[in-house]
Amino acid sequence: MPEMLSLSNDPILFIAVMLAKILAVFVVLLLIVAYATYAERKIIGHMQTRLGPTMTGPLGLLQPIADGLKLFFKEDIIPAQASKVAFILAPMMILVPAFITVAVVPFGGDVVIGGYTVPLQIADLDVGILFILAMEGLGVYGIVLAGWASNNKYSLLGGIRSAAQVISYELAAGLSIVAVFMLAETLSLRGIVEAQSGSMFNWFVFSQPLAFCVFFITSVAEINRVPFDLPEAETELVSGFCTEYSSMKYALFFMAEYANMVVVAAVISTLFLGGPAGPFPGVINLLLKIFFFMFVLIWMRATFPRVRYDQLMFMGWKVFLPLALLNIVITGAVIVL
Amino acid sequence: MIKEFIQGLSITARHLLPGNSTTVEYPKVKYEPFERFRGLHRLVPDHSGEKCVACYLCATACPAKCITIEADEDENGRKYPTVYQIDLLRCIFCGYCVEACPVEAIEMTGEYELANLNREDFCFTKERLLK
Amino acid sequence: MATKETMTINMGPQHPSTHGVLQLILELDGETVVKATPHIGFLHRGVEKLAENRSYHKALPLTDRLDYLAPMSNNLGYVLAVEKLLGITHEIPQRAKVVRVMMAELTRIKSHLVWLATHALDIGAMTVFIYCFRERELIMDMYEKLSGARMTSNYFRVGGLSEDLPEGFEQDVKNFIDAMPGHLKTYEGLLTGNAIWQKRTQGVGYISAEDAIDIGLTGPALRASGVDWDLRRDNPYTGYEEYDFEVVTRERGDTFDRYTARLDEMRESCKIIQQCLDRLEDGPILADNPGVCLPPKEKVLNSIEGLIHQFKLVTDGFKPEPGEIYQGIEAPKGELGYYMISDGSANPYRMKVRPPSFVNLQALPQMVEGSLLADVIATIGTLDIVLGEIDR
Ligand code: SF4
Numbered sequence: 001m002p003e004m005l006s007l008s009n010d011p012i013l014f015i016a017v018m019l020a021k022i023l024a025v026f027v028v029l030l031l032i033v034a035y036a037t038y039a040e041r042k043i044i045g046h047m048q049t050r051l052g053p054t055m056t057g058p059l060g061l062l063q064p065i066a067d068g069l070k071l072f073f074k075e076d077i078i079p080a081q082a083s084k085v086a087f088i089l090a091p092m093m094i095l096v097p098a099f100i101t102v103a104v105v106p107f108g109g110d111v112v113i114g115g116y117t118v119p120l121q122i123a124d125l126d127v128g129i130l131f132i133l134a135m136e137g138l139g140v141y142g143i144v145l146a147g148w149a150s151n152n153k154y155s156l157l158g159g160i161r162s163a164a165q166v167i168s169y170e171l172a173a174g175l176s177i178v179a180v181f182m183l184a185e186t187l188s189l190r191g192i193v194e195a196q197s198g199s200m201f202n203w204f205v206f207s208q209p210l211a212f213c214v215f216f217i218t219s220v221a222e223i224n225r226v227p228f229d230l231p232e233a234e235t236e237l238v239s240g241f242c243t244e245y246s247s248m249k250y251a252l253f254f255m256a257e258y259a260n261m262v263v264v265a266a267v268i269s270t271l272f273l274g275g276p277a278g279p280f281p282g283v284i285n286l287l288l289k290i291f292f293f294m295f296v297l298i299w300m301r302a303t304f305p306r307v308r309y310d311q312l313m314f315m316g317w318k319v320f321l322p323l324a325l326l327n328i329v330i331t332g333a334v335i336v337l
Numbered sequence: 338m339i340k341e342f343i344q345g346l347s348i349t350a351r352h353l354l355p356g357n358s359t360t361v362e363y364p365k366v367k368y369e370p371f372e373r374f375r376g377l378h379r380l381v382p383d384h385s386g387e388k389c390v391a392c393y394l395c396a397t398a399c400p401a402k403c404i405t406i407e408a409d410e411d412e413n414g415r416k417y418p419t420v421y422q423i424d425l426l427r428c429i430f431c432g433y434c435v436e437a438c439p440v441e442a443i444e445m446t447g448e449y450e451l452a453n454l455n456r457e458d459f460c461f462t463k464e465r466l467l468k
Numbered sequence: 469m470a471t472k473e474t475m476t477i478n479m480g481p482q483h484p485s486t487h488g489v490l491q492l493i494l495e496l497d498g499e500t501v502v503k504a505t506p507h508i509g510f511l512h513r514g515v516e517k518l519a520e521n522r523s524y525h526k527a528l529p530l531t532d533r534l535d536y537l538a539p540m541s542n543n544l545g546y547v548l549a550v551e552k553l554l555g556i557t558h559e560i561p562q563r564a565k566v567v568r569v570m571m572a573e574l575t576r577i578k579s580h581l582v583w584l585a586t587h588a589l590d591i592g593a594m595t596v597f598i599y600c601f602r603e604r605e606l607i608m609d610m611y612e613k614l615s616g617a618r619m620t621s622n623y624f625r626v627g628g629l630s631e632d633l634p635e636g637f638e639q640d641v642k643n644f645i646d647a648m649p650g651h652l653k654t655y656e657g658l659l660t661g662n663a664i665w666q667k668r669t670q671g672v673g674y675i676s677a678e679d680a681i682d683i684g685l686t687g688p689a690l691r692a693s694g695v696d697w698d699l700r701r702d703n704p705y706t707g708y709e710e711y712d713f714e715v716v717t718r719e720r721g722d723t724f725d726r727y728t729a730r731l732d733e734m735r736e737s738c739k740i741i742q743q744c745l746d747r748l749e750d751g752p753i754l755a756d757n758p759g760v761c762l763p764p765k766e767k768v769l770n771s772i773e774g775l776i777h778q779f780k781l782v783t784d785g786f787k788p789e790p791g792e793i794y795q796g797i798e799a800p801k802g803e804l805g806y807y808m809i810s811d812g813s814a815n816p817y818r819m820k821v822r823p824p825s826f827v828n829l830q831a832l833p834q835m836v837e838g839s840l841l842a843d844v845i846a847t848i849g850t851l852d853i854v855l856g857e858i859d860r
Pocket residue numbers: 395398399400401402403404423427428429430431432433434435
């Protein structure tokens with residue numbers, strides 16, 4: 001294997017490759033986000049014996065673009081009593097962390113460009129997984145801020161719910177993947193992927209089924225998807241934290257929700273399903289896994305009722321947290337033995 | 338517990354299969370109302386113009402009081418309405434006018450696309466009702 | 469020094485799940501409801517007063533618009549009340565009676581389907597919503613085929629029915645009730661066993677049998693608390709005594725019990741409809757009472773008496789003897805009563821409607837105080853209120 005490309009050995013190529021990678025990931029992510037909204041509407045539509053969008057373009061394929069344009073040209077309303085700066089800042093604070101997280105997800109093996117090895121990953125942080133957890137934690141500030149800045153009681157309730165929910169579930173989510181580090185003996189996502197290489201049965205989903213389940217469920221809760229979509233809970237809180245938002249700001253929330261879905265799907269695929277490993281070229285494997293998880297999320301949305309706030313807390317603290325701890329203990333015991 | 342979750346998921350998945358859609362793709366496909374559908378009124382025409390003999394029964398029976406009739410006699414001494422108007426903004430489509438008419442001069446059609454841009458357009462005059 | 473401040477929020481009249489224009493003023497301590505005050509009247513149209521200015525015949529379409537999810541039940545209650553006022557209850561032909569029962573039970577299913585749809589949607593299970601509406605659409609089609617309108621049916625008449633069953637209608641009904649148990653299984657598959665659904669409904673919105681009676685709850689909400697009371701059996705009308713059906717009761721009086729009770733009621737309704745189909749015989753559909761019922765169209769067209777009769781009745785209407793009566797029926801949502809006073813003229817002197825939703829809503833504050841915000845939504849759903857009927 002040739003030497004790893006870095007800023008010191010070929011700065012120009014490094015920057016060019018870096019920009020290309022960032023651009024590619026960003027564009028792909030945006031595309032997935034846009035078409036995730038379409039897919040969600042189509043899939044849920046068909047599950048509900050409807051058709052979903054059909055009018056804009058063939059099969060309604062231009063729907064996301066039409067939606068985007070529509071939101072773009074809508075009047076942007078800032079409530080008179082809202083706290084302006086925070087109100088404007090909040091949607092960005094939600095979207096940016098969601099996008100940043102993707103930086104550490106490896107989307108393929110190494111390739112050789114210009115005599116150097118280039119990893120197909122934007123940044124290989126040694127503490128990649130902590131970075132992801134941190135960013136997911138940051139996202140909640142946007143929600144809380146949005147809820148508070150709107151100066152609307154429903155939004156406030158949504159924001160508070162979200163804060164409580166993310167804090168409790170992050171704990172369980174973080175603990176559940178500790179077992180994965182213990183097996184991989186690294187915090188870098190690249191390392192974790194390498195630890196799962198070889199046959200399919202090296203994937204951590206087989207050795208850590210409990211951690212997989214707990215992490216999946218807590219992640220769903222963290223990104224506020226059904227059945228844990230309490231901060232929005234449109235039948236209870238009208239639209240929760242984004243009740244007062246309109247136009248592009250609303251679109252940012254909307255994008256953040258789907259971006260978060262992609263991120264969670266990518267992280268789960270990386271941690272438990274071997275990331276880009278599989279029969280096809282690396283990126284395609286990863287994308288397939290991401291699509292699979294997103295389909296499951298959509299499917300769940302079509303099927304399940306919403307849990308109640310106190311039940312959510314109960315599950316977070318009294319079910320998932322102990323389960324995650326138990327899993328660590330078991331894993332530890334197995335490793336030592 | 339898990340079993341029930343899976344059961345629920347399988348129900349939604351089953352509906353995902355093609356052929357389950359019940360959507361009528363309006364406006365590409367028009368909904369065909371049944372025969373008795375109480376839509377827009379129609380005055381039944383006959384050789385001398387309209388069958389209506391301006392007896393006012395429909396206007397009397399109408400609970401919404403939305404039918405305006407003015408009667409006159411033609412050269413043969415036959416009564417006919419010079420003005421026959423239905424204000425669809427008031428009409429509740431109850432069908433009492435049809436029920437009341439003694440000569441079956443008014444009927445209700447399957448026409449249900451009744452949106453208009455101006456208030457005046459909701460006033461259906463005799464000419465429009467005869468179409 | 470902890471002073472406790474509560475937050476007052478205004479739920480409705482524009483809120484996704486207050487089932488129309490109900491306004492609830494909620495006092496919240498965190499997410500716990502301290503006090504709930506329903507405010508009503510946003511949909512007031514003065515139906516009772518309007519009826520006083522219309523002949524008995526013309527007041528009938530007004531009743532369609534009370535509980536707009538169960539128009540035929542409202543029609544039925546009204547025509548029964550007027551028939552009682554006229555003293556012609558015994559003259560109603562058998563066929564009309566059977567069709568009335570059949571349509572009333574279809575209406576019950578229709579109303580319960582909307583209840584289940586919106587209730588499930590409120591709790592977040594949105595697919596059940598569409599499935600229920602799909603089946604409801606079939607009933608709407610039958611309504612349209614039969615009466616010409618999907619919502620404002622205006623089909624029953626004082627003395628019988630406005631028109632006979634159209635061709636193939638019995639087959640439609642048969643197909644529907646044959647398929648319905650399967651559909652109910654689908655809904656149950658999505659909800660009943662689901663742990664989240666159970667958690668959200670069991671023990672929520674509890675009301676004891678005594679309280680339910682004190683407040684005057686009726687319908688499935690009362691029966692789910694364990695009170696065995698159903699006007700169809702206990703004070704039968706339009707021939708319900710001849711049918712064989714069970715009154716569905718439950719014990720615990722919570723949202724889950726009301727849910728299962730209503731589902732079982734739909735099954736019972738299917739049974740009754742089947743019996744109706746077996747009983748349908750050819751025969752007249754209007755009472756033979758020229759003072760009340762319009763003559764058949766052929767008679768009007770072909771005979772001078774018919775014509776005069778038509779003119780007389782449409783212009784003057786009929787005039788019941790002075791007196792007052794009360795007629796209650798078991799509407800899908802509970803006891804729907806009409807209190808009619810006649811002063812001997814062609815218009816009712818007073819028409820008082822006892823809407824089940826209005827009375828049932830009174831239980832809401834008691835049921836939600838002390839529970840969480842999300843339970844308020846579940847409880848509104850389980851009470852199955854319709855604002856058209858509450859505000860009238
Ligand atoms: S349908 Fe009813 S409201 Fe409309 S014009 Fe006829 S009688 Fe009047």
